[in-house]
Amino acid sequence: MRYLPLSDADRRDMLDVIGAKSIDDLFVDVPAEARLDGPIRDLPMHATEMAVEREMRRMADKNLAAGDTPFFLGAGAYRHHVPASVDHLIQRGEFLTAYTPYQPEIAQGTLQMLFEFQTQVARLYGCEIANASMYDGSTACWEAIVMARRITRRGKALLSSGLHPHYVSVAETMARFTRDQLVTSAPRLEAGTDTKALIDAIDGDTSCVVVQYPDILGRIDDFTALAEACQANKSLLIVVNTEPVALGLIKSPGEMGADIVVGEGQSLGVGLQFGGPYVGLFACKEKYVRQMPGRLAGQTVDAEGKRGFVLTLSTREQHIRREKATSNICTNSGLCALAFSIHLSLLGGKGLGDLAARNHARAVTVADRLSALPGVSLVNESFFNEFTLELPVEARPAVRAMADKGVLGGISLGRLYPDHDELHKGLVVAVTETVTDEDIDALEGALGEVI
CATH class of the missing domain: 3.40.640.10 (Type I PLP-dependent aspartate aminotransferase-like (Major domain))
Structure with missing residues (x-):
């Protein structure tokens, strides 16, 4: 599809048809504080293709991918191996x-x-x-x-x-x-x-x-x-x-x-x-x-x-x-x-069952080890690959402290329920087949230190 830019006259004709004085009139329902009042600050107006690629790569390097660190996040989005x-x-x-x-x-x-x-x-x-x-x-x-x-x-x-x-x-x-x-x-x-x-x-x-x-x-x-x-x-x-x-x-x-x-x-x-x-x-x-x-x-x-x-x-x-x-x-x-x-289809019925069993077994191992830490208790009587711990301290700063040590140790209920203080010691931990023994050791050590 060809991109055909509009001329000022084209824009004027369209605005006249819909009864708007300017393009700004089309955005009156957007709060003023949410609208830009000019070009994006600190962004150059133009750059070479190589320079753009280099800058985008530099920005992307700030991300921490799930596979780059011990990863125990879940709560609705899970890391599994995709063939x-x-x-x-x-x-x-x-x-x-x-x-x-x-x-x-x-x-x-x-x-x-x-x-x-x-x-x-x-x-x-x-x-x-x-x-x-x-x-x-x-x-x-x-x-x-x-x-x-x-x-x-x-x-x-x-x-x-x-x-x-x-x-x-x-x-x-x-x-x-x-x-x-x-x-x-x-x-x-x-x-x-x-x-x-x-x-x-x-x-x-x-x-x-x-x-x-x-x-x-x-x-x-x-x-x-x-x-x-x-x-x-x-x-x-x-x-x-x-x-x-x-x-x-x-x-x-x-x-x-x-x-x-x-x-x-x-x-x-x-x-x-x-x-x-x-x-x-x-x-x-x-x-x-x-x-x-x-x-x-x-x-x-x-x-x-x-x-x-x-x-x-x-x-x-x-x-x-x-x-x-x-x-x-x-x-x-x-x-x-x-x-x-x-x-x-690649898994089939048996493969899905085997994958599920592996997830559960890994989760049981992690739950047993973490709930043995001083002051930590397991909330669940039953779970699949995700469970909740009650910590002796607030979970949100503990999660941040573990992240500073290179371990994404779970999701704090304080983040999900900021207005409910009684949940702020809750930590939701997800364990999938991608978790290694080294990852478990790192999580146990990091959580033990921060609590």
């Missing part, structure tokens, strides 16, 4: 350039990939049907909440205290526009979850109950009783999963009766990448399929009886019946979904 074959395959031209198929039946390869991806997600989550992916886990969570409102015609959602606070924040932001009532709270540093309290809180206005599995503290609970309570009240149970590798070892949400299961697929095939792009997973019971956001690729046969793939359902805002759209999400994270699907 080199995943990156090789997703960069093939037929995949890399095949984005959203607006004439879908022509893009049979893309549709087949999406169909296979949906099948994998549905089996992983224990659900009857899954869509072709969402932006990320947090927006998928919100889409599930508004989907529950459409189904139940109720406007109150009960959010577990164990739901990731960033997911809660996204839901609260969007609920301002839909007027959904979100009932939220912060977790406590204790082994038990709030499942019983959620059951007791369900009433006639409840559209859904949202829980996380494993939750933000790494705790694992059986939601069968909660699912039954929701069903009895004609409310929906939404289960959020931020670590899909865990489902190679623990019961799927669908097996426990979840109506909608959503989550983040980053752990499989998609690197940390300083925060994105990621891939949202979305599955549900088949009876709710017409209220599911996004789009759905299906398998069929053509006029000659040959196997083929089509977009079976695409309730998106840019299509013909846009007023009937269930979501304004205009895409699926196609390339990240492909990476997820390739990685899971």
Whole structure:
């Protein structure tokens, strides 16, 4: 596509048509303190290509990549080994350039990939049907909440205290526009979850109950009783999963009766990448399929009886019946979904189980060693590859002190819940198959020194 710059006359004509005096009028809704009042300071107006490359490399060197240091961060984004074959395959031209198929039946390869991806997600989550992916886990969570409102015609959602606070924040932001009532709270540093309290809180206005599995503290609970309570009240149970590798070892949400299961697929095939792009997973019971956001690729046969793939359902805002759209999400994270699907295909069912077992075994080793340190206690009774410690000191400065020693030792609950002092001694530690014995020694030594 050619880039054709506009002349001053072109700009003037467009401003006249929309009734604006200047381009600045287009930004009046942006607070003045958030707008630049001139060129970016300390940035040269021009430079040679080599000089730009050199400067960008110098700036990039300030970053600390996950693989460069002992790494125990998690809380929704996890470092796993991604086979080199995943990156090789997703960069093939037929995949890399095949984005959203607006004439879908022509893009049979893309549709087949999406169909296979949906099948994998549905089996992983224990659900009857899954869509072709969402932006990320947090927006998928919100889409599930508004989907529950459409189904139940109720406007109150009960959010577990164990739901990731960033997911809660996204839901609260969007609920301002839909007027959904979100009932939220912060977790406590204790082994038990709030499942019983959620059951007791369900009433006639409840559209859904949202829980996380494993939750933000790494705790694992059986939601069968909660699912039954929701069903009895004609409310929906939404289960959020931020670590899909865990489902190679623990019961799927669908097996426990979840109506909608959503989550983040980053752990499989998609690197940390300083925060994105990621891939949202979305599955549900088949009876709710017409209220599911996004789009759905299906398998069929053509006029000659040959196997083929089509977009079976695409309730998106840019299509013909846009007023009937269930979501304004205009895409699926196609390339990240492909990476997820390739990685899971390479693992297979047995490989995923083996990977999950390795994660759990490493996490148990680390939990045992760290909880043996003076004043440190393990909050969890059960966990997968992530657990919470209660330290004898505030966790946030301890995390900073460990980072100064070259160890990224976990995420402090004080960072996630700055307004809840009772959580500030909590440290969430994630342990994956990438953690070595040397990394564990470094973490134990660093934490022992700072406390």
